[in-house]
Amino acid sequence: MRRSEKSKDTKARLAPKQKISYEKKADPALTEYAVQSLTWLRQAEFLMSAPKLALCVEDTGYEIAFAGRSNAGKSSAINTLTNQKQLARASKRPGRTQMINFFSLGNPDQRLVDLPGYGYAAVPEAMKIVWQKELENYLIHRKSLQGLVLLMDIRHPLQHFDLMMLEWAHSRHLFVHILLTKADKLNRGPANEVLFDVKQQLKKMKLDFSIQLFSSLNRIGLEELATVMAGRLNYTLDQPTEFDLSQIPEASETDIQE
Numbered sequence: 001m002r003r004s005e006k007s008k009d010t011k012a013r014l015a016p017k018q019k020i021s022y023e024k025k026a027d028p029a030l031t032e033y034a035v036q037s038l039t040w041l042r043q044a045e046f047l048m049s050a051p052k053l054a055l056c057v058e059d060t061g062y063e064i065a066f067a068g069r070s071n072a073g074k075s076s077a078i079n080t081l082t083n084q085k086q087l088a089r090a091s092k093r094p095g096r097t098q099m100i101n102f103f104s105l106g107n108p109d110q111r112l113v114d115l116p117g118y119g120y121a122a123v124p125e126a127m128k129i130v131w132q133k134e135l136e137n138y139l140i141h142r143k144s145l146q147g148l149v150l151l152m153d154i155r156h157p158l159q160h161f162d163l164m165m166l167e168w169a170h171s172r173h174l175f176v177h178i179l180l181t182k183a184d185k186l187n188r189g190p191a192n193e194v195l196f197d198v199k200q201q202l203k204k205m206k207l208d209f210s211i212q213l214f215s216s217l218n219r220i221g222l223e224e225l226a227t228v229m230a231g232r233l234n235y236t237l238d239q240p241t242e243f244d245l246s247q248i249p250e251a252s253e254t255d256i257q258e
Contacts, residue, residue, distance in 0.1 A: 034223040036237055037230035040105065044082040044112060047102040053137040057102050061109025062233045063144050067135075067165060068151030070117025073181040076216035077151060078103070078114055081225060088114050098131070100138060110233045111144075118161050139168070146232045147175030149225075154180040154191060154213070157198050170207055177228050178202075178211040183220045 050056040066074050075088035087103060101114040115138070116131045139145070148169060152162055157180060169176045180198065183191050191213055202209060210228065214221040 031223075033230065033237060034227045037226040037235060038081075038083075038223065040230060040235055041081055041226055042083045043106040044078075044084065044087055044103045046087065047104045047108060047111065049099040049101045051099050052134045053100075053141060056100060056138070056142070057108065057111070059142060059144050061107075061111065061144050062146050063102070063111035063113050063142075064146055064149060064229055064232055065113040065115050065138075066149045066151065067115045068117065068179075068181075069153070069159065069161065072117070072151040072153050073216055074114060074117060074151050077149075077179060077181060077214065077225075078112060080216040080219060080222065081229070082112075098127075100134070105233065105235075110235070112229075113145075118165075139174075140172075145174070147177065149177050149179060149229075151179045151181050151214075154183050154186060154194050157194065158201060166202075166205075166207055166209065169209075175232060176207075176209040177225075177232075178209055179214040179221070179225065180211065181214050181216070183213040184215040184217045 048057055066078060068074050078088040079085055082103070088101065098116055100116070103112040103114070105111065115135060118132065118135065148165070150162065150165055150169075152158065166176060178198070180191075180195060186194070195211065195213055199211060202211070212221045212224050214225060
């Protein structure tokens with residue numbers, strides 16, 4: 001081999017390697033949809049509360065219901081999603097949501113619903129039975145219900161009542177989007193491990209539901225949740241809207257407790 005060729009070969013080996021990026025680029029259309037969805041969801045207003053199905057708002061249009069254990073962060077998730085600290089009242093004492101609460105999104109035919117928490121409500125057993133019955137009536141007979149956002153504390157996923165809710169939704173062919181809440185309580189690695197494990201368990205149970213990490217405290221997964229909600233509630237892109245995620249105030253530790 002000639003000296004010049006050897007020199008070129010050595011230079012090639014010693015040259016700094018170019019980094020190959022495997023990061024998936026965000027789809028501009030999806031990003032715009034997420035941004036506008038967040039803006040749209042900020043229109044949320046309290047519509048009414050009902051202690052039972054017969055007294056609920058008229059069964060028309062589209063609605064997504066938030067369900068989960070009373071300490072899963074349900075109210076905090078709704079408040080973060082809508083950028084309103086007290087839209088759904090959050091409390092340090094679990095079990096304070098005792099009615100079916102409806103929130104309109106610019107018009108009464110597109111709604112969010114906050115369901116009574118299950119499994120850990122600090123109320124008499126007789127009241128729990130009443131709530132469970134009304135919850136079942138709502139889930140079975142509500143025609144405008146498009147699906148559920150099922151919240152689980154990432155440190156305690158797939159508890160008994162969660163599994164019951166998933167199996168029931170599957171039997172009714174109802175859409176479910178799972179939020180593993182309080183993701184800020186774990187480091188990124190362990191949080192992703194829980195996400196993977198829950199996905200595997202759902203696969204074993206043949207439950208084809210979507211799932212994501214979420215944190216009301218630092219807004220992990222906010223855009224993803226907004227996109228899912230808007231799609232299921234039949235929201236369509238309007239004219240371009242400017243919206244700055246940094247303007248959403250950070251939740252305090254008090255805000256995220258229920």
